[in-house]
Amino acid sequence: MVIATTARAVRKLSGGWRRKGFTVGFVPTMGALHAGHLALVAASKVRHDRTVVSIFVNPMQFGPRDDLARYPRPSARDRRLLERAGVDALYRPSPAAMYPQGFDTAVEVGPRLTGGLCGRYRPGHFRGVTTVVAKLLNAVRPDEAFFGRKDAQQAVVIRRMALDLDTGVRITVVPTVRERDGLAMSSRNAYLSPAERRSAPVIRRALIAGRKVALSGRKGAGTGAVKAAVRRVLAREPAVRVQYLELVDADTLTPLAYPKGKVLLAVAAHLGRTRLLDNVVFTARRGR
């Protein structure tokens, strides 16, 4: 596995592959890798001749009260995992290489997609995400980039950006990988105390209960009833404090009064100081 620390180096590498006729898949990460990341790598390796992974804990997407300083950075372990997974190149720029003195550009998707859900509680977050991903796509110039479904809004926002800026990069969303008890894999799960960890799987169970109501076709099973079902299950674990619970169109992120079409039922919740995301995406066909 080649390690590149500058945009120039990784562009050269990827350009050389493309000249040989190879396709390039790309998995951007913040490191602290888990099975979810490795599923993205596997999806890339199935489809592409070469796979590049980036590890960069992006300061621009963290708010002043977020967990930038304590975000885990187990770099030796990450490197071993990627080598074992057969990754061809690791792009690991420093913050100073990414944001040198004088850096003053931002890539931003409008509030229709970035104003709700996480964007409502993390101002500037998606601006940081789209800026760094635009930079990563420009440096790596892959044919396809892979993102996890757990961060559903992020995937929608990045797909918009990649399309709008004519990057030519296909954005693919890979299903969430879960622990055996249903908890969505996340680098932030490491923050949970043993008691919090035991409470956390209720989020998944609650979302499934919500989906069941949405798909029941029962008269009156509108968004209110779906959310009530989710909250009823979540109430069993009082340690879980809901930040938002939304039922939106999965592509446009527009709030829906009734589950209809491709639906995203998404939750953000705090367990102690740890913020967890999860969601279910499903298709609701209902005649009213």
Place this chain on the structure above:
Amino acid sequence: MVIATTARAVRKLSGGWRRKGFTVGFVPTMGALHAGHLALVAASKVRHDRTVVSIFVNPMQFGPRDDLARYPRPSARDRRLLERAGVDALYRPSPAAMYPQGFDTAVEVGPRLTGGLCGRYRPGHFRGVTTVVAKLLNAVRPDEAFFGRKDAQQAVVIRRMALDLDTGVRITVVPTVRERDGLAMSSRNAYLSPAERRSAPVIRRALIAGRKVALSGRKGAGTGAVKAAVRRVLAREPAVRVQYLELVDADTLTPLAYPKGKVLLAVAAHLGRTRLLDNVVFTARRGR
């Protein structure tokens, strides 16, 4: 000359050239081509195996009171000029291809570079410029892109964006081409009435007078004295109404109290309804 109307088509073309080991130069324009544009093409052809020119009158960089509707679009003539100049490909997207339904992304350089000079009078203009140029660079993926010195702030802003977003594209600024009487070539010169056209060269003469004072090394030849010299000459043509007259650092665009280092002395002026830009860039060594 191949004509491409979509990002996909031009990317494929340029990718094919790169796979053959060719370098690609790129000249983005809004059409209504003149000798200034052809100098950019010539600069590209000297250095690169293939040259792509784009023609796109970018609605996003025009304000509501700007001249978008009446901007000249002599497309058959432009095409002939480019063919004669030996351009390899013309990228000519439609507004609908550039900004399809749902488009919602912007690329923006911060106010340090975009807040002064033209940016002060054309809010949103540079946001439109950097967004469309980012898209063009992503579509064409050139090794180098060429811009005219007349639009000095634009070149500084685009260089910042191209660097910050890791495009890997070298941004080169080519000296302004002028009419025999000194008027900077511009597609907007076509708007001038015969009387306005006769007045217009005063702008160039005024800037040269300002530069002379700046380089005189005279005690007290600060920015005030330089601007006074410019205005004295401009006053000979009362039809020329100055919008701004600034003396700034040519790289950072920071206003200077004294001409020092690489200096940009820039003017924007109206002649009737037509807005003209011009500038001189020079190096001032002064000990105070």
